[in-house]
Amino acid sequence: xxxxxxxxxxxxxxxxVGSAQAVTAPPYxxxxxxxxxxxxxxxxxxxxxxxxxxxxKGDDDTVNKYTRAASxxxxxxxxxILVPSKDPCLYPFEMEFRFGGEARRVRGVIAEVELExxxxxxxxxxxxxPGPIEDRLALLRAARANLSPVYGVVQGPAPELSLFxxxxxxxxxxxxxxxxxxxxxxxxxxxxxxxxxxxALRRQRLLIADGHxxxxxxxxxxxxxxxxxxxxxxxxxxxxxxxxxxEDPPVLPIHRVLVRGRVDWEPPAxxxxxxxxxxxxxxxxxxxxxxxxxxxxxxxxxxxRLNGDPPTVxxxxxxxxxRVEDAELRFVPDSVRAEQAVLTGDGQAAYLLPxxxxxxxxxxxxxxxxxxxxxxxxxxxxxxxxxxxxxxx
Numbered sequence: 001x002x003x004x005x006x007x008x009x010x011x012x013x014x015x016x017v018g019s020a021q022a023v024t025a026p027p028y029x030x031x032x033x034x035x036x037x038x039x040x041x042x043x044x045x046x047x048x049x050x051x052x053x054x055x056x057k058g059d060d061d062t063v064n065k066y067t068r069a070a071s072x073x074x075x076x077x078x079x080x081i082l083v084p085s086k087d088p089c090l091y092p093f094e095m096e097f098r099f100g101g102e103a104r105r106v107r108g109v110i111a112e113v114e115l116e117x118x119x120x121x122x123x124x125x126x127x128x129x130p131g132p133i134e135d136r137l138a139l140l141r142a143a144r145a146n147l148s149p150v151y152g153v154v155q156g157p158a159p160e161l162s163l164f165x166x167x168x169x170x171x172x173x174x175x176x177x178x179x180x181x182x183x184x185x186x187x188x189x190x191x192x193x194x195x196x197x198x199x200a201l202r203r204q205r206l207l208i209a210d211g212h213x214x215x216x217x218x219x220x221x222x223x224x225x226x227x228x229x230x231x232x233x234x235x236x237x238x239x240x241x242x243x244x245x246x247e248d249p250p251v252l253p254i255h256r257v258l259v260r261g262r263v264d265w266e267p268p269a270x271x272x273x274x275x276x277x278x279x280x281x282x283x284x285x286x287x288x289x290x291x292x293x294x295x296x297x298x299x300x301x302x303x304x305r306l307n308g309d310p311p312t313v314x315x316x317x318x319x320x321x322x323r324v325e326d327a328e329l330r331f332v333p334d335s336v337r338a339e340q341a342v343l344t345g346d347g348q349a350a351y352l353l354p355x356x357x358x359x360x361x362x363x364x365x366x367x368x369x370x371x372x373x374x375x376x377x378x379x380x381x382x383x384x385x386x387x388x389x390x391x392x393x
Contacts, residue, residue, distance in 0.1 A: 002121045002206045003114035006088035006194055007238070010145075010388040011175070013083050017045050021177045024185075024385035027148055027210075028052045029132070045081050047385030051139075051147050066142035073143055073390075082388065090190050090197065091387050092168040093240055095380045097183040099250050106249045106380070107165045108242035109197060110149050110187075110387060113206070115215075115222055115235055122152070122206045124215070125361050126371040132213040133220075140221050144391040146238035148384040150211030154204040155362055156245025161200035164193045175386050185383040197241075206241065207365065209249070209358075209378040238389040240382050244358040251361065252377040253313065253353035254331050255338040259346070261327035266291075266320045269302030275339050275352075278303055282354035284310045290352035292342045299343055311356040313375045314364065321351070322372075331374035 017023045022043040025031060028051045031039070039048035049072050053065035076082045091110035098104065116122050139147075154161075173186035208215055218237045225234040242249060269291050272278055278290030278301055287306040292299060306315040321327060330347065332338040341347035356376065364371055 001198075001201045001204060002116075003236075004194070004197055004201060004241070005112045005114075005236070006090045006191070007112035007236075007389050008084050008088050008392070009091060009110075009189075009238075010077065010082040010084055010390055011189070012045070012385070013080055014175075016079075016081050017043060020175045020386065023047060024177050024383045025051065026179065027381050027384050030381060045076060047147070047388075050143060051384055066138045069139060070142040070144070073145060073388075077390075084390075085189055087191050090193050092165055092188040092190060092193075093382060093386075094165075094169060094173075094186045095183050095382065096186070097181070097380055099379075104250070106242060106247045107169065108240045108247070109161070109165065109168075109193070110238060110240050110382075111197060112236045112389065113152070113239040113241070115218055115237060117219065121204075122208070122215075123365055124208050124212050124370060125365050126212060126375045127373040128212050128216055129373055133217055136214055136217040137220060140217055141224075146218075146389040148214075149238045149240040149382055149387075150214050151209040151242070151378055151382060152206045152211075152239045153209045153242045153244040153249065153358060153378075154201065154206055156204075156243035156247075158200035158204060158243040158246065160196040161241070161243045162246055164196040164200070168193065177383055177386070179380070179383060181380070183380040185380075185386065187386045200243070201241070206239075207244075207362065209242070209376070210381055211239075233391040233393075238387075249358065250379050251356050251358055252333065252379045253355055254333050254374045254377050255335055255353055256316070256321060256351040257330040257332055257338050257341045257347035258321070258324065258349045258351070259328040259330055260348070261324040263320065263324050263349070265323070267304040267306060269304040271300065271302050274301055275335065277301065278352055279335060282312075282352065284312050284354040284356045284360065287312045287315050288354065289316055290350075292339050292350040292352070293348065294342060294345075299339075311360045311364065311371065311375070313353050313356070314369075314371060316351060316353065317372045333377050 025039045025048045039046045050069040094107045096105045174189045175187040222234045281303045308315045338350040
């Protein structure tokens with residue numbers, strides 16, 4: 001079972017910053033350049049300055065966005081903008097949203113989780129890319145803190161975790177924000193519940209739903225620090241733990257845009273009217289996917305079916321995309337933006353995928369395999385800045 005503990009977290013002093021709304025942000029990999037500017041303007045204390053700082057003229061190895069992130073974190077602590085919890089705590093968390101026309105919620109708890117090599121009680125489900133790893137490792141070396149929780153799920157059901165959350169969420173939250181997509185993010189600060197949480201994780205494995213790059217970076221940083229200083233706070237990281245068997249978090253697709261490469265073969269596609277018809281036709285059970293390409297100056301929309309077993313993204317890579325010579329792919333969660341890339345000539349073709357289910361991801365892992373990189377979009381993602389885990393002595 002994963003080893004979990006409460007931790008002393010840093011929280012914004014609402015009296016000093018005005019509101020949590022102004023100082024929080026989405027996870028770093030969901031922030032566009034336009035959004036980055038907007039969060040910079042929202043508050044001089046917005047967490048974006050730490051998690052995704054801007055490059056500035058004259059940046060070099062000694063002064064750059066990573067050293068500025070560390071400076072912001074240090075200064076905000078000294079000025080009382082970020083204040084530590086009085087005791088080590090657990091942080092129950094709830095995301096309330098609409099999905100498929102229905103009101104939904106996903107509940108979990110943010111805790112400190114002992115790092116361990118992949119394949120034990122903490123397991124990955126998709127491959128990683130080198131670029132984000134280099135970036136996040138540089139930030140972790142400078143800031144010496146977990147700035148946002150990695151999102152992990154247990155297969156469940158875990159009744160003890162549900163009991164703890166029922167009790168914790170019965171009172172008003174300590175922090176609450178509403179993001180741009182209408183999701184309500186609520187955080188509680190509790191000194192109790194560790195026994196129930198440990199009981200919930202007994203005989204459970206923790207699947208990384210979102211944060212493979214950050215977990216990989218945490219492992220690398222741990223080895224660096226152990227060689228230099230021995231054991232320390234770098235031996236663990238901050239994670240949001242969700243019981244997927246009870247909460248059933250949505251698993252949205254990440255679509256593929258083929259920027260460059262020659263496709264030798266793919267299944268014949270039935271032509272359909274438009275993107276709306278593609279999206280209405282996608283079924284993970286049936287391994288159907290959509291395709292958009294230009295033919296003689298016109299946008300052509302189609303739906304095709306693959307062979308094999310779901311999830312569809314694995315079949316698409318195995319049968320089509322991994323066979324493309326000199327392929328360059330872009331990964332786009334928004335289907336409209338994927339289509340737009342083809343219409344503007346930024347991509348040769350867009351491959352639209354259906355949503356899948358958490359159990360499908362577990363099935364792939366159970367077969368000692370991984371999904372291709374950027375295959376799943378566990379949604380919603382927890383808001384960044386509601387709690388930070390510093391590497392204090």
